[in-house]
Amino acid sequence: xxxxxxxxxxxxxxxxxxxxxxxxxxxxxxxxxxxxxxxxxxxxxxxxxxxxxxxxxxxxxxxxxxxxxxxxxxxxxxxxxxxxxxxxxxxxxxxxxxxxxxxxxxxxxxxxxxxxxxxxxxxxxxxxxxxxxxxxxxxxxxxxxxxxxxxxxxxxxxxxxxxxxxxxxxxxxxxxxxxxxxxxxxxxxxxxxxxxxxxxxxxxxxxxxxxxxxxxxxxxxxxxxxxxxxxxxxxxxxxxxxxxxxxxxxxxxxxxxxxxxxxxxxxxxxxxxxxxxxxxxxxxxxxxxxxxxxxxxxxxxxxxxxxxxxxxxxxxxxxxxxxxxxxxxxxxxxxxxxxxxxxxxxxxxxxxxxxxxxxxxxxxxxxxxxxxxxxxxxxxxxxxxxxx
Amino acid sequence: xxxxxxxxxxxxxxxxxxxxxxxxxxxxxxxxxxxxxxxxxxxxxxxxxxxxxxxxxxxxxxxxxxxxxxxxxxxxxxx
Numbered sequence: 001x002x003x004x005x006x007x008x009x010x011x012x013x014x015x016x017x018x019x020x021x022x023x024x025x026x027x028x029x030x031x032x033x034x035x036x037x038x039x040x041x042x043x044x045x046x047x048x049x050x051x052x053x054x055x056x057x058x059x060x061x062x063x064x065x066x067x068x069x070x071x072x073x074x075x076x077x078x079x080x081x082x083x084x085x086x087x088x089x090x091x092x093x094x095x096x097x098x099x100x101x102x103x104x105x106x107x108x109x110x111x112x113x114x115x116x117x118x119x120x121x122x123x124x125x126x127x128x129x130x131x132x133x134x135x136x137x138x139x140x141x142x143x144x145x146x147x148x149x150x151x152x153x154x155x156x157x158x159x160x161x162x163x164x165x166x167x168x169x170x171x172x173x174x175x176x177x178x179x180x181x182x183x184x185x186x187x188x189x190x191x192x193x194x195x196x197x198x199x200x201x202x203x204x205x206x207x208x209x210x211x212x213x214x215x216x217x218x219x220x221x222x223x224x225x226x227x228x229x230x231x232x233x234x235x236x237x238x239x240x241x242x243x244x245x246x247x248x249x250x251x252x253x254x255x256x257x258x259x260x261x262x263x264x265x266x267x268x269x270x271x272x273x274x275x276x277x278x279x280x281x282x283x284x285x286x287x288x289x290x291x292x293x294x295x296x297x298x299x300x301x302x303x304x305x306x307x308x309x310x311x312x313x314x315x316x317x318x319x320x321x322x323x324x325x326x327x328x329x330x331x332x333x334x335x336x337x338x339x340x341x342x343x344x345x346x347x348x349x350x351x352x353x354x355x356x357x358x359x360x361x362x363x364x365x366x367x368x369x370x371x372x373x374x375x376x377x378x379x380x381x382x383x384x385x386x387x388x
Numbered sequence: 389x390x391x392x393x394x395x396x397x398x399x400x401x402x403x404x405x406x407x408x409x410x411x412x413x414x415x416x417x418x419x420x421x422x423x424x425x426x427x428x429x430x431x432x433x434x435x436x437x438x439x440x441x442x443x444x445x446x447x448x449x450x451x452x453x454x455x456x457x458x459x460x461x462x463x464x465x466x467x
Binding site for chain 2: 015018019021022023025027028029030031032033
C-alpha cells in the first residue's frame, strides 16, 4: 500500500529543484506553488529519504499526511484528549449502569422495608448494576407471586440512576372475628361509676357495689325470665376501686444528675490508686468510662484512656413533713404510671405514719377511678357455679 | 497482434500523448523534462522537443511518465 505525504520545499530556485527531483525519478503527484521560493509537493512517503539526500540548500518539511498515516498522526496528536474522552465515556457508561437509589413509594413502612429487602435479594439495591427489562419483569413476577397475599400490583421503573418502585397493597377483608359467648364481670371490689356497653344487657346500675365476679353486662338476653338470645357481651365498666399501700421514704436524700459536660483524658492505675494525667481542671464529681491501653501482666499497673461525665450531686436533709409530702408524691407517681388511659387517682389519704431511724413509713389509702370490667365466657361462669 | 498492442497501450498508456485544453496540457510518456518556469515548459520525447509557452504556467504534476502543466497557455510547439 502506498503512503503519500505532502512536503514543503523552500529555496532559491524551486523549478530547478523540482527538475532535479524529476531527474532522480521522484514522482511529484501534485504541486502547489506559494510564490517563487516555496512549493508544496505530494510525494510517496518512501521518496522522502531521497529528497532529503538531494535537498542541498533547500529546506524540506513534511506538512501533511494522507490516508492511514494521517489518521495515525491525528490520533497521536490528540492522544491525551482521546484518552480522557474515552475514559470519560467509559466512566459515564459505567456510572449510568449503576443504581444510586431505590425508592419504594408506599405509606406503609413495613411494606416498604419488605420490598427493599426482597429487591436486595435480587440485586436491586444501591451501588449495584441495573437490570435489563426482561430481568426486571422476571423479578416483578416472582415478588408478586411470593407475596400474592400482600401485594396487588407492583411496578419497578428506572428513572435516571434510580429505581422507583410503586406498589399497591392487597387488602383482604378479615373475616369477622368470632367472639365467644361471654359476660362482662367485675374484677375488683368497687362502686360502679360508668358503664359503656356495646353488646349485651346491662344488669347493674351506676353507684352499685360489686364484688369480683359479679356480672355487670350479661351475654344472655332475657325476656320474661327466659333466655331469648346469647351474645358476646362487650363494653367498658369503670368504677371506684380502693387500695392500701405502704411507702418508705428516706429523711436524708441524695441524687446524682449528669450535667452533660464530658471530658476525655488519660489515667494511670497503680494498685488501687488512680492518677489522672494532664487533667488541669478536673470535674469534682464524675462518672468514668475507662479503657486500658497499656497493661502489665506482671505488675498491677495500667495506662487507661478515659471518658468522663460530670455529675451533680444533690443532697437534701428533709423534715418529717417534707418527707411525708415527698412520699405521697412518690406513691402518686408510681400508681399513676400503672394506670391505663382514662384511669385516674381520685384521692389519697394517709392512714398511719411511722419514723424508723432515717426514714419514714407511710400507710396510704388510695381511691382510683379504674376499669373494672373483665370478659368471662358463660360456660366458665356456669362451671364456676357448679364448682361452688 | 495489433489489437493486443492497442489494448496494452490503452491500459498502460505508454504511447506518447498530448492532451491540451485552454488552461492545461497533459503530456504522457515523455522522455525528459528539459526546462520549466512560469513562461515556458520544455519536454523532450525521442528527438523532438515539445515547448509549452504561456503565462503563469505551473507544473502541477511531474511523475516519471506524465506531466501536467496548468496556466494560461498560448502556444504548444512540437519540433
